[in-house]
Amino acid sequence: AQSVTQLDSQVPVFEEAPVELRCNYSSSVSVYLFWYVQYPNQGLQLLLKYLSGSTLVKGINGFEAEFNKSQTSFHLRKPSVHISDTAEYFCAVSRMDSSYKLIFGSGTRLLVRP
C-alpha cells in the first residue's frame, strides 16, 4: 500500500518570503509523484509532477519540487510567495503499474500574510 504524509497542516509565511511544504511518502513499488493546489471552493489544479528523469521539477506559478528517493520525499518550494498563493496544497502518489489512482496526503494550508 502507499501512503503520503504532509507533516505541516498549516504554514504561515510573509509575502515575498521563501516557503517549503514538506511531503514524505511510503510505497513498496515505484510511484509517480504530484503536487496539487486547491483554492477556496474550487477543484484541484495540478502544480507539477515527477515521472522520471531529473529530480528537480518545475511547475506552474513559480513552484518547484525535488524528488529524493533515499529520503522518500518530494518537498515543494517557492523562492518568493505572493498573497495569491494562499491555498491548500496536496501531495499525492500513484502507482506506476495500475489504475494511476491518486493517494493524497492530508494537505497543507499555506497562509501568506502581507
Place this chain on the structure above:
Amino acid sequence: GAGVSQSPSNKVTEKGKDVELRCDPISGHTALYWYRQSLGQGLEFLIYFQGNSAPDKSGLPSDRFSAERTGGSVSTLTIQRTQQEDSAVYLCASSFEGRTGAFFGQGTRLTVV
C-alpha cells in the same frame, strides 16, 4: 468542453433519499475517477473507470454507493438512502494517460440533512 464539468455544484438532500451526481470528463479522456473530500477523512479515492468498465471500485464505502459510465464519457455516481456521514464534496477527475496526472472538476457539495 474545456474542462471536467460536474453537476449539480451543490445538492441538499434529506436523509434516506437517493442522489445522483454527474461528471462530464474532458473529451478523449479514457480514464475517469471519483474522489470524496471531507473534513474528517481528507481526499479519498472512490472508483476508477477505464472506458466504460470499472476495474477498481475499492474505495466505495458501502453498497449504497454505485457508479456507471456510458459511451466512454459521462459518469454518474449514485448514493442510495443517503446518511449524514455522506455529506462531503464529491470530485470527479479525468485523464488521457493516467501517469501524467488527472484533471479535476469543481466538485459537487453534498449536504444531507
